[in-house]
Amino acid sequence: MVSRSLEKMMLIAIGLSTAVMVGVPVLMYAIDTITTTSYLEDAQVVAAQVHNTTKQVDVGTLPNATIQVHIPVGIMMSAEGNTLTILFNYQGVEPQTWIETYDHPIAINPPPGAGNYLMHFELDSGALHITYS
Structure with missing residues (x-):
């Protein structure tokens, strides 16, 4: 038993x-x-926000703008001439790239890493400046 x-x-x-x-x-x-x-999904939202705001400042709809964004892990931003590139590269996912070309040259100070940031967009001396804080 x-x-x-x-x-x-x-x-x-x-x-x-x-x-x-x-x-x-x-x-x-x-x-x-x-x-x-x-x-x-966070990367797609950030790319849309950044490109939309950049376009509004670039065409003169806004003289400058500040937006709050959450930069996820794997996001890289760079500018070359008038082209702004946002790249999402994370393990196990096919890299995604969002590229837009604007009327003005772009100067960007990319964020140091993932996190919450305030992004400031300003057209100054014929160049579009994008900074983070």
Whole structure:
């Protein structure tokens, strides 16, 4: 009688152990996928905000502008001449690039890393300056 109960308890323990050994990696993969998707969505929002605000200042709709943005992990911004490039490169995701060309040359001081920033856009001396604080 005792041995049958012990046998059942061992089978239950083995079943639970197997479920945990299989379930935990699957759960961790799902969490990682959700995190990566969240970073990509944040990157799309930032790219849209930055390009929209840059365009408004570039064409003179606004003399200057300040926006609050959340820069996710994996975002890089650069400017060459009149072209502003925003690149999202994060592990396991195909790199995404948002490129726009404007009427004025762009000078950008890119953010040091991920986080919340105030971005200031100003047209000064014929160049569009983008700074962070």
